[in-house]
Amino acid sequence: MAYIYTAGIIQEVPGTSEELYAGSGAVFSVQKLPTDPIFYASVVIKNIVVGSRYLLIDTNNDTELASGEAVSQDFDLENIPVSSDPMLVEFRVRLSGTLLKYLPYKSYGYVNRNGATLYVSQVEDTVAT
């Protein structure tokens, strides 16, 4: 059974396959929840100190987008859900090692359909030991 959508009414078309046809003046739309991402993008992290703990936050709603521990100086955070275009994100980095400690680092960036690149510039904490 097929259906035809025209003038705001869905009608059955007997003896046809299960497809939906648009008649004159029909409008199809995809509905989504406000919490659904509008797309996914990659965020590239550069120059982070290996071993640092990081946290990526959507500043619109303070939700965590990604977190972890850096295993290399540069890496990509893939499939970051984007809730607005552009989306302002906060990137926090902390590292407190036994030999070296760094000041808590925080920066911001905009993520759009092309993603974003965040360059990290941590400063060694010379007061803490």
Next chain:
Amino acid sequence: MSYLFDFGTKLIHILSPQTEVDIQDLLDEIRTQEATEKGITYGKIADASGKEVLGGSVSVGVTLELLGWQIKFWEGNYIAKVAGGNLVGGVSGDPVAYSAGVQTLLIQSAASTVVQVSTGSGLSSEEHDQLMGLDTDTVPTAVWAESDRGSKLDFVYSIEGGKWTIVGDQMVFFSADNLTEIARFNLYDANGNPTMANVMTRTRI
């Protein structure tokens, strides 16, 4: 040193039996906690400055500023001490939260320095000779005589560190063992009558 960080209440609990906080030690622990999986989800706990080298082994003292956090000693009758640098900030400019029974000695300095000593006393031989050459026989009148100094300091230490109790219209002080009585005072009200409540005057007996 043992600390318990409560991120919800922004309190750094000093756990028993620790009664002294070293600023450097506290800062190191704060940086460690900020970098934990939980700590990174919260803002910075403190800023710190200092340690600029002034020449030789002398450097500027550390000032630790708590950003809306406070330290809180465990409850009990004792004198807590915060030393090794300046502790500022906190809530309404108070870096130490109230703990029942605890008197906190906050040692601050507008020009604190840190002297690094690798071995010995840290004095040069010239400074040593100068120190040893001081006239120790002349005691200023405002200072207790050397012979009395020990006992008077012991008395002050005992007053601050031992048990206090009010009984039979008298206040009794004990030394730090809470057993040895060191002083007893008669208590009087505003009309000079012996009392245990609304005390206006005490007289040592």
